[in-house]
Amino acid sequence: MGKAMRITLALALGALLAAGITFCCTDRATAPGSAPSSAVTGSAPSSAVTGSVPGSAVPGSAASSTATTGPAVTIPLPVPRTTGPLSLEEAIQARRSVREYSTEPLTIPELAQLLWAAQGITSPSGGRAAPSAGGTYPLELYVVAASVTGLETGVYRYQAAGHALVTLALGDQRAALAEASLGQEWVANAPVDVVVAAIYERTTQKYGERGVRYVHLEAGHAAQNLCLQATALGLGAVTVGAFSDDQVARLLSLASNETPLYVIPVGHRR
Secondary structure, three states: OOHHHHHHHHHHHHHHHHOOOOOOOOOOOOOOOOOOOOEOOOOOEOOOOOOOOOOOOOOOOHHHOOOEOOOOOEEEOOOOOOOOOOOHHHHHHHOOEOOOEOOOOEEHHHHHHHHHHHHOEOOOOOOEOOOOHHHOOOEEEEEEEOOEEOEOOEEEEEEOOOOEEEEEEEOOOHHHHHHHOOOOHHHHHOOEEEEEEEOOHHHHHHHOOHHHHHHHHHHHHHHHHHHHHHHHOOEEEOOEOOOOHHHHHHHHOOOOOOEEEEEEEEEEEO
């Protein structure tokens, strides 16, 4: 590069900097009116484990977890059932938070049924299993799978349209997810963890600040559907809200406008 060109580039760069244009990344976005993503709302800062020894971690966690990424592969899921051996009333009666699981793997039909119950399309018009304010559907479901018969260990995203899984990464990420969940060991021990995330803008662009509340209500609807379906399948589940948003987001490679709201371990009761 000639001296004259170097001088020209230096002058141009100086002009950009003087105009206030910088070349750096920004922090993850947070929902309007919500808590910063680095903290768990209504709990201790996510850098500390409430009620436990600071810095404690699940053995074999993040440092030893590895994942490989490749081309996204879409995996069609079995058609969900709309009848079962347990009535709705019986499922409500029997539902409990279950934190201990056997080593029995889940099946792909069981996983498909859980995801459909939470966010599956249930009408020709596109309506879903859980109600959504204005049909804005801000939720996204992710699956951290380690023990599902016929499914490779890895991280997947549920595609409601088409009722399918999209492969995001391969490798067991449960220990890293448990560490991000403040060391809760049931996250590491469950054969499957379902993560509910939200893109707030889908709802707030229609309802403004009030839309934040609607998103949180919808997450609760979807999580309860999943827990009741788990009960009807003879499985156990527990909803986890204590985790580092940023760690979970990095682990799942969430978009900057996507925020995790729930981690839900699911497995056969021990």
